[in-house]
Amino acid sequence: MTDFDIAATVLVRTEGSLGRLSLNRPKAINALDIDMIGQITAALDAWRDDTDIDIVLIDGEGERGLCAGGDVRALYDQITAGHPERAAEFFRAEYALNLMIAEYPKMVVAIADGITMGGGIGLAGHAHIRIVTERSRLAMPETRIGFTPDVGGTYLLGRAPGRLGEYLGLTGSTMSASDAVYAGFADHYVPSQRIDELREALGKRADPSSPSELVLLFDETPEPAALANERAWIDEVFSADTVGEIAQRLATRSEVSASATAVLLSELAPTGLAVTLDAVREAREGNLRDALIGEYRRVMWFAGHHPDLAEGIRAQLVDKDRSPRWQPATIAELKPDAGAGARAFVPERPLFDRG
Structure with a gap:
């Protein structure tokens, strides 16, 4: 095993033929900052042509989760200080890493044990082998702060069965391990008590295994997915053309979970819901790179041209009054083309300089 700095925010080490990247901010549930993104990117660059490394493993220190997401408080500070271009630096680095993981020439294994949300999905969701445990809780909860799913989340949502992508994207609902496998966010269920044994096996594997x-x-085999039991009403409701029509369909349903969803959507940012609906449907066409480009247009529109993102972070994480003042305030006030402005936005600098 190679030596590593135990104080580092990413532990970079080799164990046999395994290159291991462990997020190391357990008190913050390993939330990502731009320095961590740089460390992971540098390690992957170094191991790309290293013949001693056959597999890369991404996991997180601590028992609370792989990664709770990105540092949205820093994003709030950048927006309110009038420097959205600094936010662009973070998103560009993060999205490049997401694509790098998906296209990496060596097998990338991610263990999404515990909380894995937002930026954590960007790390784990695009790995070649995605593992969850009984402790896993996965979500793209961006609409809870008036935002929209990113880090390639729309690509995954767009490929979920039926209309689960729209449902999970708009509501930000949390998936269990069973749900994550069912929705296509994970591949394998491994009990947490066997994870250390699995890591060791990956490092000591003997060809040709x-x-x-x-x-x-x-x-x-995990427990049956709760989402599977909800598919009928979710598919019927979330196939509607607009957020307003989704709300209308929810009002006619008798299921308790549908009623709870109606209440939830009424509390979330209408613009974020409209932008997310449009984004998930756009991402059904094309590849991950296309989805990331679409997400970048939308997040930079929010960062520099719409107040709801900063307002959502303020209400949830800064003042913590849980009383956001959305613009517009209700779904009924949404214009029919509410998601069009974010879709058409052209950032000052493109996400990828070529292509």
Whole structure:
């Protein structure tokens, strides 16, 4: 095993043929900052052509989760200080890393044990082998702060069964391990008590066994997915053309969960809901790179041209009054093309300089 700095925010080490990247901010549930993104990117660059490394493992220190997301408080400070271009630096670095993981020439294994949300989905959701445990809680909760899913989340949401993508994207609902596998956010369920054994096996694997074959030795069948039982009404409701029509359909449903969803949507930022609905549907076409480009247009529109993102962070994390003042305030006030402005926005600098 290589030596590493235990005080680092990302522990970079090698264990046999395994390159291991462990997020190391457990008190913050390993929330990502731009320095951590840089460390992960640098390690992946170094291991790309290293013949001693066959597999890369991404996990998190502590028992609370892989990663709770990005540093949205820093984003709030940048926006309110009038420096959205600084936010652009973070998003550009993060999205480039998301794409790098997806396209990496070596097998990337991610263990989404515990809380894995937002930026954590960007790390784990695009890995080649995605593992969850009984402690896993996955979500793209951006609409809770008046925002929209990013880090390639719309790509995953757009490929979920039926209309689960729209449902999960708009509500920000949390998925269990079973739900994550069912919705296409994870591949394998491994009990948390066997994770250390799995890590060791990946580092000491003997050819010709592949990482996928090794993981299958630890894989178990999770409990039935709760989302599967909700599919009928979700598919009917969330196939509607607009957020307003979704709200109208919810009002006609008798299911308790549908009624709860109606209440939830009425509390969230209408603009964020409209932008998210448009984003998930756009991301159904094209590849991950296309989805990231679409997300970048939308997040930079929010960062520099719409007040709801800063207001949502203020209400949830700064003043913590839980009383955001959305613009517009209600779904009924949304214009029919409410998501069009964010879709058409052209950032000053493109996400990817070429292509």
